[in-house]
Amino acid sequence: AQSVTQLDSQVPVFEEAPVELRCNYSSSVSVYLFWYVQYPNQGLQLLLKYLSGSTLVKGINGFEAEFNKSQTSFHLRKPSVHISDTAEYFCAVSQYGNKLVFGAGTILRVKS
């Protein structure tokens, strides 16, 4: 079975500052890793995914994440955030791309 731990429930940050949202996973087999974003009262939208290959993955809206197998981590980063990035971010893991197991979510609050 897989599990995901998002280490921060909320992350406040000022506009134009860098941000890192942390995600650790547990699995006994190889997995796929995902970051989704949820804006208020909306569904989830995929930011980026790691399936294989390069451990640095670039996604939409200037986000990127790095897969670290030895530390079982998949942290999400953005060098300069905007007010519009305020949302909840979910890390998820899946063995075959179907049974997504989500973390508890991290609320990113961007302040002006």
Added chain:
Amino acid sequence: DAGVIQSPRHEVTEMGQEVTLRCKPISGHDYLFWYRQTMMRGLELLIYFNNNVPIDDSGMPEDRFSAKMPNASFSTLKIQPSEPRDSAVYFCASREAGQGDHEQYFGPGTRLTVT
């Protein structure tokens, strides 16, 4: 494409009533998923279908919950009888098999309130 469509967007019902949530996946997608989001349990997968066949329903909480997919363009999640603890946002998602990108596309959700 219109994306995944869910109806209704909001549902308020009384305990004991039957509730039916509906989902239209993206045309051509082979997989359909039902998720539930609550403050206490977060996002959890309830059931998923492949080519209209239920593959894994291990996340369905109780016999009061049932899901069907009569054809490739429609699925329902039914709760009978409903209870206040069923209050949650229910999401439907779909994805295409074979392309290898594994992205699931989510609908806007149905917010269910059981009083």
